[in-house]
Amino acid sequence: MSPQGRAVLTAVAAGMVPAADGLPSGGAESTLGAWLGRIEARDPFLFGQLAEAAGRAAELGEDGFRRAVDAGEFPLFEAAVLEAWFGDPAVRERYGYQGSVPVAAIADEPRMRELAAAVAARPAPAGTGFEAALESDVSRSGGAQ
């Protein structure tokens, strides 16, 4: 990643997520800088794409790259800025976000069935013609099977 491109990414990220209320900006060393360092070491494929974005950023300059981001041309970079910002422990703490943790997908089925009982007690949604369709199916199924 070229120093010029990285400088533009950093400047634009700082404008996208300004420092406020004691939290760092999206372009701070503790956010984007640290995250890019980790990505470079652990995920060269992703880092390569960000390096491509940095190349475009260097061509466009800070204002041009910011306009391109606003036009939705760099969704990867937008996601990366937020990802990197939440890499700072102070940001996570402020938002009460613990990261993605494994949680078994076990439903509270009694509660679910309690709520769904009201739906089951009602007829099928109006105007859908399910009964007519089913009758039609019965009359046609011999030929279609």
Add this chain to the structure above:
Amino acid sequence: MSPDRADVVVVGAGPAGAIAARRLAEDGVSVVCLEQGDWPDYGTARAEGTLRAGIGRAWSFEPNERRGVGDYAVDDSDSDIAAIMFNGVGGGSVQYAAQWTRNLPSDFRVRSLDGVAEDWPISYADLVPYYERVERDFGVSGLSGDPAYPSHSAALPPAPLGAGGDLVAQAQNELGWHWWPGTNAIATRDTGTLGACLQHGVCMWGCPERSKGSADRTHWPAAIALGADLRTRARAHAVEVDGRGRARGVRYLDDAGAEHLVGADVVILAANGLGTPRILLNSGDGRDGLANSSGLVGKRLMMHPFATVVGLFDRPLGTTQGVWGQIVYSLEFYGTDPDRDFVRGAKWGLVPTGGPASMSSSYPWGEERIWGEGVHDRVAERLGRSIGWGIIAEDLPDEANRVTLAPDRPDRDGLPGVKVTYSNSENSSRLLAFNVERAKESLLAAGAYETVVAPQIRESGWHLLGTTMMGEDPATSVLDGWGRAHDVPNLYVFDGSSWPTSSGTNPTATVAALALRNTERLLRERNVQAVPA
């Protein structure tokens, strides 16, 4: 069997192709499957962290951005919806949300019930036994008893409603509106090759727990073990026919650009609603393509216009995670109501909104930009405190909406890309507008203090349907009710191209059931199947 000949050649290794290949291999039929892409590389699916998997070009939904080895150019400059797909082993199921919704009985009778479009040549009843089987294969979870459907049960227990789903379910009950716990091809227990879901909420960007039922995991390992020959980076571009008009094989280019012909008694196309007509239009005599005496190959493209409404709540809902997937769904406004100014309707699916990196994405938030001074407030409002309805509109067929070859957009070896020409109908616009207002009412009733609306998301053409429709009359359809081309008796189409109408549901369940049904029939009829000389 020589290396360049098989009993059956299948084009496309997505759900339909995988189901066909595995079932055929189970009965000892020799199968070659040509897949233009690679196996998905889940090693690139997760960013460090990880708050959201799959950021980056490799997991983009858009082939023009992804530019993978299996992608061809899609010119969508004249389309209201961007067509999106995954070209690789597993096909669209690699990136789908795994919302698994059967078509409703009425979806097969649109003409009879509402006087629009066409009835299907088959019925819901025809597909029931095949729905049941593919739902076991794909690890579908859900709750039995939905009154909107004839009685059936899910293979696995339902996923949790979570705090947000519970609130919305209560609101739907207060409004007297239909809802039901979500059915998803997301395993809530270990089953087959799938592991139990741990709710990371990254289903569309490469499931890290192997919990999502995608065909690269559910079908291909078994199919290959049974002898199916899956060839990746094999770009099929034409079906060859013999002097009697019967398919005799498929031409493809390998990764080096060398051309090959795989001979076969039967050809099955399963390359999606763009890829299948692309091959047919590129085959034959160079004028109208192959199997196109009706003139309908490539026409009647349907893509399900899609909107979202997200509710912002003043309490944590835990929606940084969860199945994505659908937590619940609603069919309250699915059918035609003569008091409305449109016909047919929409399915709603309730989805979480994901982790920090998803707080700025167009799905589900729309095009509003959040950057600058207000970004802290926007993130605080959204992160873990929001939940949204995704609204899938039934898309009525229109011959003006179509796929054509785009020779001006060739791939590296000169194979043409495709051009998509598609305009939203007035019916779709009215339908979406109505449903957006109702979805806002639902979320406000659930306690949302504000809603964020994306009235139509352009990058939403996941469902590519209708471009080689089936029907009973060869003059007005491309395929018969078994997916067989009227014009070529040993050429079949098993993907969503065959659909006469789009329904308003996520199509994979029905694509899969159709593929299994048609394959079973092919096996039953193999002794009388027309084959090339």
